[in-house]
Amino acid sequence: MSAIDQALNAARFIEDRTHEKYFDALMWSLREARDRSALEVPEWEELRDLASAIKEHTLSNLAQYLEEFEASATRNGSQVHWALDAHEHNQIVADILNRHGAKNLIKSKSMLTEECETRPFLENRGVSVTETDLGERIQQLDDEPPAHIVGPAFQKTPQDIANVFARAYGSDASNTDVVYLAHQMREHTRPLIEKADAGMTGANFAVAETGAVVTVTNEGNADLSGNVPKLRICSVGIEKIIPSNRDLAVFIRLLSRSSIGLPITQYTSHFRAPREGGEMHIILVDNGRSARLGMEKFWPSLKCIRCGACMNTCPVYRRSGGLSYGSTYMGPIGIIMMPTFGIRRYSELPFSSTLNGSCSNVCPVKIDIHEQIYAWRGVMDEKHQVKLAKKTAMAVAGEVLSHPELYRIATSATETSLKLLPRFAIYNDLNAWGKHRETPEPAKQTFHQWYKEHRQ
Amino acid sequence: MQIGLVIPCYLDVFYPEVGIATLELLERLGVSVDYPFDQTCCGQPMANSGCESDSRATEEHFIRLFSRFEYIVIPSGSCTHHVRNKFVAAPPSAERDHVSQHVFDLVEFLHDVLKVKEFPWGEFPHKVALHNSCSAIRGINMASMSERVHDAEFNKPKALLQAVKGIEFVEFARHDECCGFGGTFSATEEAVSAKMGYDKLGFIEASHPEYIVSSDMSCLMHLQGCARRLGTEVKFRHLAQILNGDRQ
Numbered sequence: 001m002s003a004i005d006q007a008l009n010a011a012r013f014i015e016d017r018t019h020e021k022y023f024d025a026l027m028w029s030l031r032e033a034r035d036r037s038a039l040e041v042p043e044w045e046e047l048r049d050l051a052s053a054i055k056e057h058t059l060s061n062l063a064q065y066l067e068e069f070e071a072s073a074t075r076n077g078s079q080v081h082w083a084l085d086a087h088e089h090n091q092i093v094a095d096i097l098n099r100h101g102a103k104n105l106i107k108s109k110s111m112l113t114e115e116c117e118t119r120p121f122l123e124n125r126g127v128s129v130t131e132t133d134l135g136e137r138i139q140q141l142d143d144e145p146p147a148h149i150v151g152p153a154f155q156k157t158p159q160d161i162a163n164v165f166a167r168a169y170g171s172d173a174s175n176t177d178v179v180y181l182a183h184q185m186r187e188h189t190r191p192l193i194e195k196a197d198a199g200m201t202g203a204n205f206a207v208a209e210t211g212a213v214v215t216v217t218n219e220g221n222a223d224l225s226g227n228v229p230k231l232r233i234c235s236v237g238i239e240k241i242i243p244s245n246r247d248l249a250v251f252i253r254l255l256s257r258s259s260i261g262l263p264i265t266q267y268t269s270h271f272r273a274p275r276e277g278g279e280m281h282i283i284l285v286d287n288g289r290s291a292r293l294g295m296e297k298f299w300p301s302l303k304c305i306r307c308g309a310c311m312n313t314c315p316v317y318r319r320s321g322g323l324s325y326g327s328t329y330m331g332p333i334g335i336i337m338m339p340t341f342g343i344r345r346y347s348e349l350p351f352s353s354t355l356n357g358s359c360s361n362v363c364p365v366k367i368d369i370h371e372q373i374y375a376w377r378g379v380m381d382e383k384h385q386v387k388l389a390k391k392t393a394m395a396v397a398g399e400v401l402s403h404p405e406l407y408r409i410a411t412s413a414t415e416t417s418l419k420l421l422p423r424f425a426i427y428n429d430l431n432a433w434g435k436h437r438e439t440p441e442p443a444k445q446t447f448h449q450w451y452k453e454h455r456q
Numbered sequence: 457m458q459i460g461l462v463i464p465c466y467l468d469v470f471y472p473e474v475g476i477a478t479l480e481l482l483e484r485l486g487v488s489v490d491y492p493f494d495q496t497c498c499g500q501p502m503a504n505s506g507c508e509s510d511s512r513a514t515e516e517h518f519i520r521l522f523s524r525f526e527y528i529v530i531p532s533g534s535c536t537h538h539v540r541n542k543f544v545a546a547p548p549s550a551e552r553d554h555v556s557q558h559v560f561d562l563v564e565f566l567h568d569v570l571k572v573k574e575f576p577w578g579e580f581p582h583k584v585a586l587h588n589s590c591s592a593i594r595g596i597n598m599a600s601m602s603e604r605v606h607d608a609e610f611n612k613p614k615a616l617l618q619a620v621k622g623i624e625f626v627e628f629a630r631h632d633e634c635c636g637f638g639g640t641f642s643a644t645e646e647a648v649s650a651k652m653g654y655d656k657l658g659f660i661e662a663s664h665p666e667y668i669v670s671s672d673m674s675c676l677m678h679l680q681g682c683a684r685r686l687g688t689e690v691k692f693r694h695l696a697q698i699l700n701g702d703r704q
Contacts, residue, residue: 006645007644007645007646007647007648010645010647010648011646011647011648014647014648014651020651024655028630035602035603035605038605038606039605039606042606044605044606045604045606313603315633315634315636315652316645316648316652319648319651319652319655320648350506351505351506351640351641351644351645352645352648353638353641354590354634354636354637354638354639354641354649354652355504355590355638355641356590356594356634356638357590357593357594357595358590358594358601358603358633358634360594361594361601361603361604362603374504374542376506377504377505377506378506378508379506380506381505381506381507381508381509386505386506386507390505390507390640390644391507394501394502394505394507394510395507395510397501397502397510398502398507398509398510398511398512398513398514399513400496401465401496401497401499401501401502401513401514401517402496402513402514402516402517403496404493404494404495404496404517407465407496407497411465411468411469432643432644432646433642433643433646433681434681435646435647435650436646436647436650436651436654436682436685437650437653437678437681437682437684437685438680438681438682438684438685439681440470440677440680440681441470442469442470443469443470443471443472443473445472446468446469446472447463447467447468447472447475447476448463448468448493449472450472450475450476451475451479451491451493452493455491456493
């Protein structure tokens with residue numbers, strides 16, 4: 001499978017000025033909201049330290065907490081399943097639905113089910129799946145994956161959404177009023193919710209002490225998916241476990257502030273037990289997480305609470321669009337997670353960063369994201385995944401820059417040098433650099449030559 | 457006091473005047489400057505691209521030339537960040553550690569070591585937009601970071617420039633957002649890189665400065681490339697040139 005060419009996808013996104021500008025402004029407004037919100041909490045940095053420590057502790061004792069969760073949840077009357085990978089997860093969901101003859105599934109947004117490609121799996125088996133969250137539903141109707149882990153349709157303008165709804169629901173394409181659009185969604189989705197046989201959600205947290213699965217949402221659709229049908233399925237990545245409700249309090253304070261700059265979301269729901277006469281299934285999914293936990297450099301990405309703050313602040317993500325990464329998780333956190341899902345396919349992602357470090361600073365659980373991006377570049381070289389042209393240029397640069405006499409020839413203003421010079425100065429021929437900018441002109445005399453003439 | 461001066465490869469080739477200004481400034485301040493003539497580069501371009509093995513010989517060469525100095529001064533936050541925090545391509549040695557622990561950006565050396573409070577020869581009666589590089593801000597902590605909203609604000613390059621007569625600073629939006637240079641990123645991801653550059657330039661130009669100033673010329677090389685393509689009038693200077701007394 002060939003590598004995702006994020007740079008090319010991003011270049012295409014930038015060519016369409018309207019969307020790039022809209023997306024950048026929207027994302028930056030979330031970063032600003034996050035800053036204002038963090039400023040209101042004097043102990044903000046302390047909370048980040050605490051959150052990081054709780055995650056580190058939990059991940060270090062993951063087996064124990066997972067078993068505690070299983071015991072608590074089972075005591076509450078839930079049925080706990082273990083899935084090694086995406087396929088196992090999807091099969092478990094299909095089997096549960098099958099047993100109940102459930103054909104209509106409603107679902108709230110879950111990045112894990114995106115990761116497992118659960119929707120197409122079920123649809124191929126005759127299950128009708130309806131996303132109930134606004135953003136995710138828009139993307140479903142438009143047959144696109146999420147462009148952002150918090151707001152799947154952030155990349156779409158109101159006009160785009162009006163067009164999607166006009167196509168799907170026959171609504172007025174010229175009406176871009178957000179209230180009107182939200183009503184279209186509600187009118188067309190509510191009936192599907194009412195007649196659903198089963199509901200599915202992801203989880204923001206799974207509390208070992210209580211056996212509850214916790215969702216943090218604004219629209220409340222997780223509550224509809226979780227409470228309306230008698231059959232409820234929750235998919236939980238194993239890294240979502242936290243020890244207790246005391247720990248949860250720390251994360252709740254950080255999550256929506258980091259994400260959208262609000263102190264709390266509309267709904268923080270604890271799904272603790274099946275409703276009367278119903279069933280509640282919790283699927284604990286590994287899908288590569290245990291393997292990542294064993295990676296000395298890269299386990300910290302498992303601390304992620306999916307707030308999206310690193311994406312909102314990332315200047316590359318904001319100008320590339322979320323779809324450019326061609327992956328379930330995108331932006332800085334995606335760059336450091338995705339290579340564990342396929343080293344070749346995601347080999348270019350670590351280079352889609354300027355290593356500016358803003359992502360690490362906003363991360364509520366203090367993942368050293370930009371340091372991990374840097375480390376992944378090294379891995380790509382070790383695994384021979386650096387593009388040949390770049391690798392060759394680096395080898396040449398390494399040769400020239402370690403030999404003063406070669407360096408001198410390369411930098412002296414001669415015919416030879418002009419061929420060699422750009423290779424180490426800006427890594428390749430300056431064509432790419434000069435496409436959108438003027439290239440710098442070598443000075444008539446280098447500093448070396450000046451020094452020799454004036455000081456030696 | 458004797459120091460070892462590093463003039464980064466891109467300054468050597470594209471901006472020798474910045475190297476000269478740095479050398480002259482240090483000498484004005486009574487520092488004895490040794491410029492090891494065989495120097496080339498710190499190895500960052502290769503290491504930054506993941507190709508650590510290709511930067512090994514260059515880093516070893518750097519260590520050979522500079523491990524004898526008590527102070528190693530570079531007029532570049534980006535190279536300083538590499539030598540201080542990412543200098544691991546060469547095998548561990550006392551010399552390697554010494555180099556990493558004794559390297560200073562020019563701003564740090566003036567602000568923290570020499571504690572220079574005035575530049576009597578300096579005068580720059582112009583409106584200036586100061587751009588600090590991400591390496592300077594988040595790599596080696598030369599200024600407070602906008603994401604860390606509770607930290608006390610500080611800005612070492614600005615503190616130095618404020619001592620120059622006549623200088624006037626203009627503020628601009630998203631002041632510490634990355635300019636998009638990013639080393640090899642500027643070539644491998646040229647579309648995003650250039651877009652970031654034009655956006656940065658747009659935010660800065662909205663405050664109508666005559667000069668864009670930085671202690672990292674690599675950011676300016678990129679922004680200058682964008683400005684030239686646009687045909688805008690704004691001028692670019694390295695901090696060392698202003699501290700050394702350039703009037704324009």
